Each structure stands twice: as structure tokens, then as C-alpha cells.
Amino acid sequence: MKIRTTIAAIATAGVLSVTAACGLTTTTAETSPTGTSTSSTSTSSTAAGNRGGDRGPGGSGVDVNSVSTEADLIAVIQEAYGDGDLGLHRGHQPVEDVLNDVLKISHDELHTRMDKGQNLAAVATDLGIDPQTVVDALVESWSPAIDSALAAGAITEDEAAAYRTALEEAFTFRVNWDGKQPTPTFSGVDG
Numbered sequence: 001m002k003i004r005t006t007i008a009a010i011a012t013a014g015v016l017s018v019t020a021a022c023g024l025t026t027t028t029a030e031t032s033p034t035g036t037s038t039s040s041t042s043t044s045s046t047a048a049g050n051r052g053g054d055r056g057p058g059g060s061g062v063d064v065n066s067v068s069t070e071a072d073l074i075a076v077i078q079e080a081y082g083d084g085d086l087g088l089h090r091g092h093q094p095v096e097d098v099l100n101d102v103l104k105i106s107h108d109e110l111h112t113r114m115d116k117g118q119n120l121a122a123v124a125t126d127l128g129i130d131p132q133t134v135v136d137a138l139v140e141s142w143s144p145a146i147d148s149a150l151a152a153g154a155i156t157e158d159e160a161a162a163y164r165t166a167l168e169e170a171f172t173f174r175v176n177w178d179g180k181q182p183t184p185t186f187s188g189v190d191g
Contacts, residue, residue: 064145068152073163074188076145080138080170084183088114095138102137103127120175131175138171139164162189 067073089111096107103110103123113123121131143164150160166189173184 064142065148067145067148068154070149070154070159070188073145073149073155074186076142077163077166077170078186080142080167080174081183081186082174082177088117088119088177088179095141098137098141099134102129102134117179119177119179124175134175135168135171138175139168142167142171159189 064076067076099110099120100107105113105123105127110123113126118126120134124131124134146155146160146163146167149155149163150157155163166186170184170186173181
């Protein structure tokens with residue numbers, strides 16, 4: 001009985017991780033040590049409704065249009081790498097709107113493809129879209145964070161150019177991630 005409960009808890013944790021990334025509602029059932037069955041419903045709110053990750057990183061509420069510190073900008077770029085704990089699903093939250101615009105497939109279709117082991121580059125290629133087009137659209141949607149930090153005086157023009165390069169590197173990693181490399185840690189650019 002204890003083994004079954006442990007397996008159910010592990011399976012539930014995995015489902016909830018992916019579910020939380022997607023903003024879905026899930027009902028899970030567990031069996032208590034006494035043999036009683038319980039169920040719970042989990043609803044996750046994500047940034048899916050925000051254009052291209054206008055709210056990020058990781059739900060922290062930083063608006064890419066109003067980044068005013070370099071620390072916020074660093075957090076935005078770290079978020080661009082995606083959450084490695086979500087496996088290949090790292091690729092679509094909180095950037096779902098951009099992916100919908102570029103890939104022109106449903107959220108469910110994207111899930112089906114990712115569940116079969118495709119990363120975003122493979123999905124794009126299968127659809128006849130150059131993966132760089134996906135990277136470029138993601139960078140464009142999040143680059144207002146860099147513009148905001150520059151306008152606030154938090155970074156210089158040279159640093160802004162370096163942050164744009166870092167943002168492109170982060171999204172290139174995310175789109176092409178094969179599920180094996182660890183997520184890089186981004187700590188800023190040298191001014």
C-alpha cells in the first residue's frame with residue numbers, strides 16, 4: 001500500500017509540474033495510507049494570456065515593458081532559457097502567444113508533439129518554419145525589457161547590445177534544447 005501511495009505521489013508531482021507550466025486545471029486522485037481515496041483539483045494561472053511573455057519571469061510579475069533595474073533584466077533573460085524541470089515543455093510558457101502566432105498550431109497540438117519528444121526547433125521544421133524565425137519572434141517580444149532598462153538608465157547602450165545578444169542566446173538554447181544540457185545560469189553582462 002505504501003509503495004502505491006509513493007508511486008501515485010511521484011506521478012502526481014510530474015503531472016502537476018507540466019500542468020502548472022501550461023495553466024491547466026487537473027484533478028488528481030490519491031490513496032491514503034488507510035486506503036481512503038481522495039481527490040484534489042489544481043488550477044494554475046500562467047502568463048499565457050500575456051503577449052509573448054509580457055509578464056515573466058517565472059510568474060514574478062516583471063513586465064517586460066517596465067523593467068527598470070539590471071536585476072530585473074537579468075531575471076527576464078534567465079527566464080528566457082526556460083524551466084528545465086519541465087522537460088521539453090520548457091519551451092512554451094510564458095511565450096505561448098508568440099508560439100501560436102509563429103507556429104499556427106493549437107496548444108494541444110504543441111503538447112502532442114512535445115510529448116513525442118520534439119523540441120520547438122523540430123516542431124517548427126516539421127511545419128516548414130525556420131527555427132530561427134521562432135527565436136527572432138521570441139527575442140522581439142521580450143526585447144522591450146532591454147529598452148525599458150536602457151530608458152531607465154539602468155544599463156548603457158553597449159550593455160543593451162550585449163543583453164540583446166544574451167536574450168537571443170537564451171531563446172536559441174530554449175528552442176533547440178534537446179533535453180540533455182543543463183540550463184545555463186545567466187548573471188548579467190560585463191559593461
